[in-house]
Amino acid sequence: MKNRILIPEIQPAILGFATVGGRREKEGPLGEAFDLIDASDRFCKKTWETAEAEMQRLSLCKALEKTGKKATDLDAVFAGDLINQCAASIFGLVSFPAPFFGIFGACSTLTEGLALASLALQSPGFSLAAVVTSSHNCAAERQFRSPVEYGGQRSPTSQWTVTGAGAYLLSARPEKGAFARITALLPGIALDSGITDASNMGAAMAPAAADTFLAYFAESGERPEDYNRIVTGDLGEEGSSLFLEFLEKNGVKNVRNHEDCGALIYDRTRADVHSGGSGCGCAGTTLGNRYLPLLQSGKMRRILFAATGALMNAASVQQGLSIPGIAHLVRLESPAAGKEEVWS
């Protein structure tokens, strides 16, 4: 099998980021870390879709402001969300005078964007790129499931779409104050999970996530212990346990440093989110809220981060097609060679 790991010649630096969230996200364990919160989830907009677009705009504005960059400095923006035809990205970012690439990778959009931006930054002339992703619970509910006010019960394996957006600025040049460097990529291969139950996305994504990590470990000869954390996007509790079973069965045993953004973002004993969070905004906010500050301060030195996506639409589920999963992996390393946090 040919190599799947890409080692970029120019290691892009994550210069800065900003995250935006709603009420439930604020009440979660990482609530304090958000840059902007609107507890009404509306962001002063009339519809859920425009609220999501506004979150994208706010997150990119804030990320530019925090890093002292201007929109005209951007050589490319890679943005995606869950609304049909990436509408939130388009309408949120149309006011930025920067080259725009709309991308769809379901909930894996964040690392898909990071990978594509990293590749773009290899070209001479590209020096600054942004990756923006978002999801909004109400916009996703009414597109994929049922009307927002519909009274239904959710199964224990179902996940709660995160209301949130994250914007990340990547630079081809090492700059002072960067949060992390992207030192390797492993683009995911879509894997048909056979799962037809749309309320069990964790199970639909777990095989693809395992495939990506197993390919990485096999090719690099490394093991999970070589990293501070190995992180998945939104497998939730259900998907995480299936993911670890896949690793175990394929010889990667006793993984103790796995974390999942979907399992972390809410306090699942209090918030009624069942298996955990999901959506582009899940990994999209948790990378910045939790991992980048730890990498910047040197408390963590290296992590493997793979956002995971369930590739489907409302019609495909109704037509009984099974749900393929995908997971794109990035290796993030601390810019500072500081003291390492010991995980236990």
Next chain:
Amino acid sequence: MKFEKNNYKRYAKQHARRSPLGKNCLAAFLSGGGVCAAGELLYHLFSGVFRLSEKESGLCVSLVLIFIATLLTGIGVFDRIAKHTGAGTLVPITGFANAVASPAIDAKSEGYVLGVGAKAFTVAGPVLLYGTAAGAVWGLIFWLTKRG
């Protein structure tokens, strides 16, 4: 990675945490029974106090329950109740009312014609279509047997 999707589908189903059936059934029984008992109480009110006929009283019970369910849907409370009550609020006429009201309110953002108007029956439409169809089939059978 070696991966067999048919085996996996079965395995994932086994692996999935199941809904707490006993608790759900108890909640459905108490809430569904409660809605029906409330309907019965209203029925006695309409037939006993307001002296309405059997048919009129029955219809008035439906109207009151539909009104309450629609109002609760509008103020954003119905789904919070239904999360716990499950079939207890789905199966009574309250579930039908919520199934019409929720897409109507939801689709307001697409306007009153193509939004509210066109989408009000996206959830409850099948109930009307298949209820009507079953009724018509029964009507045909009844008509044939009556003639024969």
Next chain:
Amino acid sequence: MELTLSLCKAFLVGGLLCVIAQILIDETAMTPARILTLYVTAGVVLGAAGVYEKLVDFAGRGATVPLTGFGFAIAEGVKEAVTEQGFLGIFTGPLTAAAGGTCAAMLFSLAAALCFSSKPK
């Protein structure tokens, strides 16, 4: 006393009809829309077979408030319409019987759409 008894009967039968649906939702992964469709159709069939009438006599609103009762009303309405109008009753019966509930749901929902917007969850 008579009132208490009728309330208890309505509670019991209505509650049990809901429990059957809950078991179907949890054990067969049927969606709520399918449950509602199944219930209304079952109501028509049981109404046509003359079974549901006995349940209504016993439990009152416990049998008519659940959606099977909606189906029963359709079956009764069709029977009445065919008796009065013959063949054309097949077409006028079903919706005539369902008119009150359906019309109320439509009108109240339109009013709700005018007054309210969906809330964040």
